[in-house]
Every structure is written in structure tokens, then in C-alpha cells.
Amino acid sequence: MSTAQQIDTNSSVDVMTDTDQYLTFILAGEEYGVDILRVQEIKGWDSVTPIPNTPDYIKGVINLRGTIVPIIDLRHRFSLDEIPYGATTVVIVLKVNNENGKRTMGIVVDAVSDVYNVAAEEMKPPPDFGAISIDYVKGLATVEDKMVIVLEIDKLLNSGVMDSTESLLQ
Amino acid sequence: MAIDITQFHETFFEESFEGLDIMESGLLNLDIGAADNDTVNSIFRAAHSIKGGSATFGFTEVAEFTHGMETLLDEMRDGSRDVTQTSVDTLLQSVDCLREMLAASRDKTPIDTERAAVLKGELEAILASGTNGSTSESTHQEPATPSSDTSASHEGWMIKFKPHHDMLRTGNDPVRMFRELGDLGELSVVVDISQLPVLDDLDPEESYLSWELTLKSDVEIEKVKEIFEWVEDECDFDISEIKSEVPEVDQAAGDNVTESVAEKEPASSTQIKPVAVKPAAGTKTSASTDSASIRVSIDKVDALINMVGELVITQSMIGQLDCDFDDFDNSRMEKLRDGLTLLERNTRELQESVMRIRMLPISFAFNRFPRMVHDLCQKLDKKIELKTTGEQTELDKTVMEKIGDPLVHLVRNSIDHGIEMPEERLAANKPESGTIELNAFHKGGNIIIEIKDDGAGFNKDRIKEKAIERELIASDEHLSDDKIYDLIFQPGFSTAEQLSDISGRGVGMDVVKRNIRELGGSIDVTSEEGNGTTFTIRLPLTLAILDGQLVCVGDEIYITPLVSIVESLQIKEEFVNNIAGQTELYKVREDYIPIVRMHDMFGIDVERKGLEGGLLVVVEGDGKKAGLLVDELLGQQQVVIKSLETNYKRVDGVSGATILGDGTVALILDVDGLIDLSRNPPTPGNKPDNLAREVA
Numbered sequence: 001m002s003t004a005q006q007i008d009t010n011s012s013v014d015v016m017t018d019t020d021q022y023l024t025f026i027l028a029g030e031e032y033g034v035d036i037l038r039v040q041e042i043k044g045w046d047s048v049t050p051i052p053n054t055p056d057y058i059k060g061v062i063n064l065r066g067t068i069v070p071i072i073d074l075r076h077r078f079s080l081d082e083i084p085y086g087a088t089t090v091v092i093v094l095k096v097n098n099e100n101g102k103r104t105m106g107i108v109v110d111a112v113s114d115v116y117n118v119a120a121e122e123m124k125p126p127p128d129f130g131a132i133s134i135d136y137v138k139g140l141a142t143v144e145d146k147m148v149i150v151l152e153i154d155k156l157l158n159s160g161v162m163d164s165t166e167s168l169l170q
Numbered sequence: 171m172a173i174d175i176t177q178f179h180e181t182f183f184e185e186s187f188e189g190l191d192i193m194e195s196g197l198l199n200l201d202i203g204a205a206d207n208d209t210v211n212s213i214f215r216a217a218h219s220i221k222g223g224s225a226t227f228g229f230t231e232v233a234e235f236t237h238g239m240e241t242l243l244d245e246m247r248d249g250s251r252d253v254t255q256t257s258v259d260t261l262l263q264s265v266d267c268l269r270e271m272l273a274a275s276r277d278k279t280p281i282d283t284e285r286a287a288v289l290k291g292e293l294e295a296i297l298a299s300g301t302n303g304s305t306s307e308s309t310h311q312e313p314a315t316p317s318s319d320t321s322a323s324h325e326g327w328m329i330k331f332k333p334h335h336d337m338l339r340t341g342n343d344p345v346r347m348f349r350e351l352g353d354l355g356e357l358s359v360v361v362d363i364s365q366l367p368v369l370d371d372l373d374p375e376e377s378y379l380s381w382e383l384t385l386k387s388d389v390e391i392e393k394v395k396e397i398f399e400w401v402e403d404e405c406d407f408d409i410s411e412i413k414s415e416v417p418e419v420d421q422a423a424g425d426n427v428t429e430s431v432a433e434k435e436p437a438s439s440t441q442i443k444p445v446a447v448k449p450a451a452g453t454k455t456s457a458s459t460d461s462a463s464i465r466v467s468i469d470k471v472d473a474l475i476n477m478v479g480e481l482v483i484t485q486s487m488i489g490q491l492d493c494d495f496d497d498f499d500n501s502r503m504e505k506l507r508d509g510l511t512l513l514e515r516n517t518r519e520l521q522e523s524v525m526r527i528r529m530l531p532i533s534f535a536f537n538r539f540p541r542m543v544h545d546l547c548q549k550l551d552k553k554i555e556l557k558t559t560g561e562q563t564e565l566d567k568t569v570m571e572k573i574g575d576p577l578v579h580l581v582r583n584s585i586d587h588g589i590e591m592p593e594e595r596l597a598a599n600k601p602e603s604g605t606i607e608l609n610a611f612h613k614g615g616n617i618i619i620e621i622k623d624d625g626a627g628f629n630k631d632r633i634k635e636k637a638i639e640r641e642l643i644a645s646d647e648h649l650s651d652d653k654i655y656d657l658i659f660q661p662g663f664s665t666a667e668q669l670s671d672i673s674g675r676g677v678g679m680d681v682v683k684r685n686i687r688e689l690g691g692s693i694d695v696t697s698e699e700g701n702g703t704t705f706t707i708r709l710p711l712t713l714a715i716l717d718g719q720l721v722c723v724g725d726e727i728y729i730t731p732l733v734s735i736v737e738s739l740q741i742k743e744e745f746v747n748n749i750a751g752q753t754e755l756y757k758v759r760e761d762y763i764p765i766v767r768m769h770d771m772f773g774i775d776v777e778r779k780g781l782e783g784g785l786l787v788v789v790e791g792d793g794k795k796a797g798l799l800v801d802e803l804l805g806q807q808q809v810v811i812k813s814l815e816t817n818y819k820r821v822d823g824v825s826g827a828t829i830l831g832d833g834t835v836a837l838i839l840d841v842d843g844l845i846d847l848s849r850n851p852p853t854p855g856n857k858p859d860n861l862a863r864e865v866a
Contacts, residue, residue, distance in 0.1 A: 049835040050726065051814075051821055052772030061818065063829045070818040103817045 019119040022141070024148055025092060025109040028080045032109075033116070033141065033150040038094050040104060042112055045089040059108060062091075069093065071106040072157065083110070098158045105157050116143045123150065182223045183276045184463070187269065189216035191537060194265050198540045202255050207247070213261075214243040220268070225396075229275045230353075232268065235286050237393075238293040239264050245297075260292050262541070326355065326387055327394050330408040332362075332380035337404040339375055348383070350397045355387020384412070464567055466527050474527070477520045484512045525715070526564070532610045532619070533561035535574050539581055539608060546585045553592050553603035554585060560610035565617055569689055569709055573619070576682040576693075580621045580705050581606065583679075588625030588703055598700065600624065616691075616733075619707040628697040630654050655695045656793070659683040687842075690716070690733065716811055718828075718838065720804035721787060724774040727836045728800075729809055729828060734841040736788040736795065738803060741781045756786060756797050763788060763795045766848040771823065776801065791841035796848065798839075811838065823847045 022033035048060030048071050057076035061068045071091060075082060088111035096103045123139035126149075136156040141148045196213040200206070217240045224232035239261060245251035267282075267289050274281045329351075333344065351357050365378045372378075385394065391409065398407055488509040491502055536558050543556045565573070589595075589604035596602055607622040630651065637643045637657045661680040686693045691709035710716070710733070718729035719738075737758075745757040746765070754765040765786065769776050786797040809828035814821060814837075825840035 047834070049827070049837065051818075051837065052774075052824070053822060061814070061827060061835050063833055063835045066812070066829065068812050068814055068817060068827045068835055105817060 018121070019117045022116050022118055022148065022150060023092070024113040024116060025090075026111045026113050027074055027078070027109050031113055031146060031148045032074075033118075033148045034092070034094065034153050035150075036115060038096070038153060040093040040095055043091050043093065043106075045085050045091055045108060062106065064093065064104070064106075067104065069104050069106055071108060073108045075108070075110075077156070094153055094157070096157045097154050107157070116141070116148065118143065118148075118150070179227060179276070180463075182227055183272060184465075186220045186223060186272050189220050190265055190269050190272070192216045194262065194541055195537060197258055197262050197265065198544055200253055200258055202253055202258065210243065210247050210253070214240065214247050217243055220272075224272075224275075229272075231281050231283065231286065232271050232275060235264070235268060235271060235290060238290050238297070239268075242293055242297055257296050260289065260296060262544075264289050264293065325412045327383075327385045327389075327391065328410045328412050329383040329385065329394065330380070330406070330410075331383060331398070332406040333377045333401065334404045334406075335376045335378070337401060338377045340401075340404060342401045342404070344377075344379075344381070347397050347401075348381075351383060351385055351394070354389045354393060355385050357386075358384045360384075380406075386412075464528070464530065470523065470527055474520070474523045477516065477523050481513075481516045481520060484509060484516055488513065525566075528567050528714075529564035530567050530570055531561060532563045532565050532570065532617075533558075535565075535570055535577060536561050536608055536610075538574075538578070542578065542581065543585060543606065546582070550586065551591065552585065552589055554589050555603050555605050556608070557605060558608040558610075563610040563612060563617060565610075565709070566711065566714075569617075572685060572689055573707070573709065576685045576707070577608075577619070577621070579679075579682050581608070584621060584623040584625065584703065588623040588627075590626050613708075617709045617711060619709065620704060621707075622702065622704040624702040627699040627701055627703050628655060628658070628695075629699060633657055655697060658695070659693075690731070692733075714811060715808050716828075716838065717806065718809045719787070719806050720836070721785075721798070721800040722802035722804055723768040723772065723800050724776045726772070726774060727804065727830065728768070729836055729838045730787060730789065730798070731825075731838065731841065732806060734789045734791055736790050738785060738787045741784050741786050741799070743782055746781055754781075758788060758797075761795065763797050764848065765797045765799055766844060767799045769799070771844065771847060789841045789845075791845050794845050796841075796845045798844070809836075809838070 021036040023036045023039050024031045024033040026032075046062065048062050050060040051058060051070070057073050059071040059073050059076075061070050063069075085108070089108065090112055091106040091108055092112070093104060093106045096105050118141040123141050126134045126137040126140055128134055136152050138150040138152045141150055193213045193216045196209045196216070199209055200213075217236055221233050221236040221240055224230075224236065242251070242257060242261065246253055246257075251257075267285055271281050271286060331344070333342075337344075348357065348359060360382045362380045362382065363378075365380065366372070367378065391411075394409060398405070401407075488506065491506055491509070539558070540556055543554055546552075547554050584606050589606070590598070590600075592602045595604060605624050607620065609618075609620040609622065611618055633654050634643070634649070634657075637654075637660075638645045640660075642657060642660055643649065659679050659682075683693055686707055686709070689709055691707060693708070694706045695703065696706075697703040716729075717732040719732055719735055721728050721730055739758070741756070747755045747757065747762065749755060754767075755762040756765050765781070768774070781799065784799050784801060785803055787800055787803070788795060788797050809830075811826045812828055814824065814827050821837075823840055823844045824837045825843070826838045827835050828838055830836050
């Protein structure tokens with residue numbers, strides 16, 4: 001018991017200093033991470049109400065205890081093949097910042113994986129790969145010999161989704 | 171013991187502004203020459219509490235200014251002064267000035283002392299102009315005290331102050347009072363400790379001291395007395411005037427030279443100092459001033475509490491049903507059903523009560539009109555009587571705030587263009603004084619506001635001419651009366667022969683219409699040449715809830731606002747016509763309306779491609795009609811409007827979302843937007859995923 005607590009305090013101290021915690025999830029066999037402080041909740045996949053005339057990757061909106069939250073299919077967003085939603089398919093509800101304030105959005109992923117502590121210096125800058133723009137990747141972390149792609153969710157979820165808002169507001 | 175007095179500022183300002191409103195409406199109701207005592211009293215009370223409050227909170231300029239008004243009102247109150255048009259007008263202007271001063275104090279911006287000084291001078295002049303009746307001698311002395319007396323011999327006040335033993339127990343602190351006195355002028359205090367008992371006998375809660383205070387200042391005795399107002403009954407108190415034989419130059423009275431108007435100079439010059447300091451002290455932003463609050467009558471809160479009480483009772487009633495479902499017999503089933511019925515009723519009532527909190531009587535919006543009519547009449551030399559009915563009709567606060575400006579505009583228009591000059595009216599066999607009626611009432615889930623004048627009415631030919639001139643209509647076009655009147659809502663349309671600074675620039679009617687539309691309402695106008703014009707504004711009761719018709723398109727449910735639905739009908743192929751093989755028109759009686767295929771608009775797959783068997787919901791938005799092709803009509807229900815924009819963005823053709831009884835989200839259709847969208851259809855298919863393109 002006491003050791004467990006010991007470790008807990010240690011890790012929280014770590015968080016305070018130079019490591020961040022990331023929630024990771026699986027998408028087409030790869031592990032991606034998001035800042036855990038941005039995660040509001042994780043919920044099972046449920047049906048959504050589609051919104052007309054929006055990009056395909058916007059699955060629609062759900063009712064999250066009285067607020068309307070848009071849901072984005074990350075497979076679609078990354079132009080991956082679609083797979084049928086199964087038992088492990090989850091929606092990660094994230095708090096996203098943009099110029100106009102905070103928004104709540106959900107992303108559909110294949111499954112949630114784990115929570116890791118990653119020290120800032122362990123994070124490698126992403127190489128310029130072709131698949132998705134490096135703007136959306138904060139860095140690559142190696143955890144237990146696995147590569148975790150840490151996403152920049154503000155940029156990822158605002159681009160495309162919110163760009164059109166701006167043009168609409170003009 | 172330091173209480174942060176600023177926390178009460180908000181309340182003080184709110185109350186003061188209310189007080190000003192009371193004063194304003196009271197003043198407008200005053201009959202010149204024969205003032206009703208109650209009215210004068212209520213005006214006086216409002217002025218008095220503003221003065222008291224501002225003095226307490228340290229807004230000395232406001233307090234001093236209000237004092238002048240109060241003195242004048244006091245004289246009106248005790249009948250020693252007649253209510254004249256001049257004094258009422260000056261008081262009205264003072265109310266305006268006071269409102270600005272208070273607003274400036276609230277926003278911590280410099281106060282316009284010049285205007286205050288001018289008005290103060292006018293007030294003084296009225297006060298100095300003498301009163302009527304026997305009391306003139308005494309009343310005259312009051313306002314004159316700071317002026318003529320001071321210039322001669324007045325040097326200050328000698329105050330003997332001996333609190334009763336138990337004065338301290340009532341929370342009155344002599345030190346505070348002395349500090350206030352100190353603010354009035356040079357104060358010297360001599361304490362008499364002869365009554366002080368030995369320490370052993372001393373009761374710390376009793377007061378044994380008495381004081382002799384010498385205040386060297388030219389303030390009026392009233393001011394001094396006011397400080398002791400609260401303790402009058404709890405002390406021996408004597409105040410006498412100190413007179414010096416030689417008028418001293420070093421006294422503050424040094425600047426009192428000429429007639430009474432200029433005599434207020436010392437007061438206004440002392441005002442400048444705190445004003446200059448204020449902005450520096452007030453670097454804290456005044457953002458908090460926007461924090462909206464509403465006053466809710468205690469009845470409404472009580473009703474709410476009752477409701478919650480009942481809800482708790484119902485909850486415990488249901489809770490008591492043992493939820494052991496194995497032996498769930500009929501009698502329990504019955505109880506459960508009863509409980510749920512009760513719960514439903516409670517919830518509905520609770521909802522209504524909560525909504526009612528946001529509701530304010532429309533008099534909040536109507537109140538500004540008497541003043542406006544009064545001022546404009548003077549300016550234009552017209553005679554207009556304003557009648558309002560239904561001031562108690564309640565309206566959502568948000569709606570109320572947004573309807574204010576359009577109403578002002580309409581009333582202004584009526585005064586400026588509607589009502590004719592008195593001589594014209596007499597020539598047209600109408601009573602000399604025109605009438606503008608403001609009526610508010612409920613009608614079928616809507617609030618109706620009518621603005622009715624008995625003026626000249628619209629000149630249809632002139633409107634048509636103007637419209638042709640501006641190429642809004644063709645010169646040979648035949649228009650129904652309604653269509654002609656609708657023209658005035660076109661941007662830039664004005665039939666006023668000459669522009670005035672009141673109205674007539676033609677900016678406005680289109681804005682009025684747009685504002686009302688934004689609130690989900692509509693505006694109609696009827697007019698009879700020579701007999702007047704009536705504007706009818708129809709507003710929803712609240713913005714948060716909407717009456718909707720649920721419609722089915724494919725598997726999706728959408729909500730159409732009930733207000734925009736004209737009718738719903740089953741499609742018959744023989745009434746469908748095609749234009750150029752593209753636009754489909756449907757013949758509804760003598761009208762042809764375009765068909766909007768919802769499936770195509772929203773990219774929803776349906777098996778049935780033809781029109782046969784579909785339903786057409788005829789909607790009207792922005793004056794244009796269209797038929798929405800849907801698969802099925804479901805029920806009608808009230809829905810709570812949720813914003814899509816909070817977490818997403820605006821979507822064309824959709825005005826918001828709501829949550830249905832089963833917890834799923836349904837989108838609310840934006841009828842205007844849909845009609846526009848159907849004219850400029852979105853690029854077919856969904857926008858491609860542009861991520862890959864961005865990378866490349």
C-alpha cells in the first residue's frame with residue numbers, strides 16, 4: 001500500500017516537472033497519443049445524428065448530457081480504410097482550444113490503449129512523412145520500444161472543421 | 171471591520187437607475203400647475219434615496235447634484251412652490267444629467283462636471299426665483315444659506331453632540347460621523363471626558379463621551395444635520411451657526427461673489443479634484459458592468475421553491491416503492507404510474523416557472539416612450555398623446571432587450587411622419603392632438619406588440635413612385651396593398667420629403683424588420699390614408715423553446731419551426747410542373763411554389779425517388795414560399811433549442827439542434843437558409859476530404 005502511494009506521489013511530482021501524461025489509442029494498428037489533460041471522457045460508440053453538407057469525416061453530432069458535440073472519425077480524417085465499428089470502438093471526448101475559445105469534440109478510434117508518462121526530452125520531432133501533415137503531429141515518443149505518435153489535437157481538429165467556420169463568418 | 175463597500179456599488183447603481191426611471195415617469199405625469207402630491211412624493215423619495223446612496227458610497231458629485239434637485243422637489247412637495255413647465259423641464263434634464271453622472275461613476279470615467287454645473291445653476295436660479303405662499307421666507311433661506319449668508323458672515327457650525335449611553339449599541343460610530351464632517355470642511359473636535367467612569371465601572375458598550383465640534387465650512391446646515399440623521403433620537407444634539415464679524419478671505423467662502431448661478435462655483439471646483447483622481451483609481455476594467463442581472467419578484471421564486479418541494483415529495487414517493495421487481499404486483503404498478511404522472515406534471519410546472527423567471531413585463535421596454543414622445547413633441551411642435559396598454563404582458567428578457575431599438579424606431583417614425591402638425595390635423599377634421607397607441611398582448615403562443623397612430627397614413631402612390639424611382643418594382647407592375655406596404659421594409663427606402671435628424675434617412679425599416687426576424691418574429695403593417703398606420707409585431711414568447719413540427723426525411727428526423735409552416739399537403743403529380751427540366755414547381759391553389767427536395771439538399775439516401783406519395787410542407791421564410799419535400803410528418807412538440815455553434819460551426823440550412831425524448835439529437839431547419847440554399851445548391855456530393863490535398 002505504502003509503496004503504491006509512494007509511486008503515485010512520485011509520478012505526480014514527475015508530471016509537475018518535465019513529463020506529460022498521454023492517453024494512447026489504436027488506429028489501424030498504430031498507437032497515437034493525446035495529452036491526457038485534454039481528455040474529458042471516453043465513451044462507447046453510439047449512433048450519431050448526421051449533419052448535412054459537411055465533410056465525410058464528420059460523423060455527426062451526439063447529445064452529451066445536454067450539449068451538442070460533433071464527432072469526427074479519425075480513420076476517415078487520416079484517409080484510412082473504413083472498418084465496421086465493433087465492440088472496442090470508442091469515442092474519446094476532447095477539449096479543443098481555438099481562437100474563439102474552447103470546444104468539445106469527439107473522435108472515433110479503434111480502441112483505447114494505455115496511459116504513459118513521456119518526458120519532454122524523450123519526444124522526437126516528427127520526420128516529414130507523407131501520410132499526414134506534420135502540423136498535426138506534436139512528436140514521436142518511444143514507450144516500451146513502441147512508437148507512439150503524439151497528436152496536436154488543436155490543429156488537427158480545427159483544421160478543415162473550423163476553417164470553413166471562419167470563411168462562413170466573414 | 172473594513173467592509174469592502176464596493177461590493178454594493180452594483181446594487182446601488184441598479185437601484186439608482188430604477189429611481190431615475192421612477193423620477194422620469196413621475197415628472198412626465200406631473201400636471202403643470204396642479205401637481206398630484208403622491209407623484210411629487212414618489213419623485214422626491216427617489217431623489218432622496220439616490221442622494222443618500224451616493225453620499226454613502228462616496229459619489230460626492232452625484233450627491234451634491236441630487237441635493238439641488240431634492241431641495242426643489244421638497245418645496246414642490248410641501249406646496250411652497252408651484253410646479254411649472256420650466257422647473258419640470260429642468261428636472262427632466264437633471265435626471266438625464268444624473269443618469270450620465272451615475273453611468274460615468276459606474277464605468278469609472280470622468281464625469282461631465284460642466285453640464286452638471288450648468289444644470290445646477292439653473293436649479294439654483296429656479297430656487298432663488300422665490301416661492302409662493304407664506305413659507306417663502308423660511309424655504310428661501312435653505313438654498314440661500316450657502317450663498318448670501320456665507321458671503322457676509324457665516325463661518326461654520328458649532329455642533330454640540332452628546333450621545334445617549336446606548337448609542338453605540340445601535341451600531342452608530344461617532345468616529346465615522348466625524349470623518350464625514352471632516353470631509354465637509356475644517357473640523358476641530360473637543361472631547362468632554364468628564365462623564366467617563368473609572369476603568370472598573372466602565373461598560374465598554376456604553377458611551378460616556380460628548381463632543382464639541384467646530385466645523386469651518388460653508389456647507390448648509392442640512393448637510394451637517396444629515397450626518398446626524400441616523401442618531402437624532404439617540405443623542406443630545408445642538409447645532410448653531412458661528413458668525414464672524416469680518417468676512418475672512420481665507421475661507422472657502424472666498425469665491426462667493428455674484429449672483430446665485432455663479433455661487434455654485436466653489437462646489438463645482440471642488441468636484442474636479444475627485445474626478446481627476448477617479449480614472450487612475452479605476453484602472454480595473456469596467457467589464458463587470460455588463461454582467462446582466464434581473465430582478466425577480468419574490469412570488470416567482472416562491473413558486474419555484476414550492477415546485478421543487480413537490481418534486482422532492484414525488485421523488486420520495488417513487489423511491490418508497492420497493493424496487494424489488496420479482497413481486498411487483500398491480501397495486502405497486504398503479505402507484506408507480508401515479509408517481510410518474512405526478513413527476514411529469516411537476517417537471518412541466520417547474521419548467522414553466524423557470525422560464526417565467528426570465529420573463530419581464532413589457533413595461534420595461536415601454537417606459538422610455540413617454541419621455542421620448544414628450545421630447546420629440548417639443549422639438550417638432552406637435553401634440554401627441556401616448557397610450558399604452560398591456561404593460562404587464564411578459565416577455566423573455568433577451569427578446570425584450572432586442573426589441574427595444576426597433577420599437578423606438580417605429581415610434582419615432584410615427585411621431586415624425588405619422589402624426590401631422592396640429593393645424594393640419596384640425597384642417598383634416600381630426601382632434602388637434604394626435605394619439606399613438608402601444609399595445610401588447612398574447613395571442614396564440616405569441617406576443618403581439620402594436621404601434622398604432624392616427625396620423626396621415628401611408629401614401630400608397632408615393633411609395634409606389636419611390637419604388638419605381640429606385641427600381642424596386644417595374645413601373646407598370648400592379649401591386650396589392652400589402653405588397654406596397656412591404657416595400658417600406660426595403661433597404662434605403664424612405665418617403666420622407668425631407669430628412670430630419672429624427673428619422674427619414676431610410677436606414678431603419680429594413681433593419682427593424684431584420685432585427686425582428688432574428689428574434690423569430692414578424693412585422694406587418696396596415697395603413698389607411700388619412701387615418702393612420704398600425705405596425706403589428708409578432709414575437710415568440712421565448713428564444714430558448716420553439717414549437718416544432720417533426721418531419722421525417724429518410725431515416726432522419728428534422729424539426730421545422732411551426733411558425734414558418736403555412737400548410738402541409740400530399741403531393742399529386744398533376745400539380746407538379748417543371749421549368750427547364752430543373753426547377754420543380756407545385757401548384758397550390760393559384761400560387762406556384764418551388765419544391766425543395768430535402769433528400770437532395772441534405773444528401774440523404776432514400777429508396778423512393780419520385781414525388782408521388784411524398785408530403786409537401788409549405789413554408790414561408792423571408793417573404794418567399796417553398797415546399798419542402800419530406801417523407802413523413804411526425805408529431806408536433808416544443809423543443810429546447812441548442813446551439814450547434816458552441817462546439818461546431820454554423821451549418822447552412824440548419825439553425826440549431828435539439829434533443830428528442832429518446833436522447834438523440836435532431837436538427838432544427840432554418841427555413842430562410844434552406845430556401846436560399848435551394849437557389850444556390852451546394853456543390854454536389856460532400857466536400858472531399860482535403861487532408862491529402864493539404865499534404866500534397
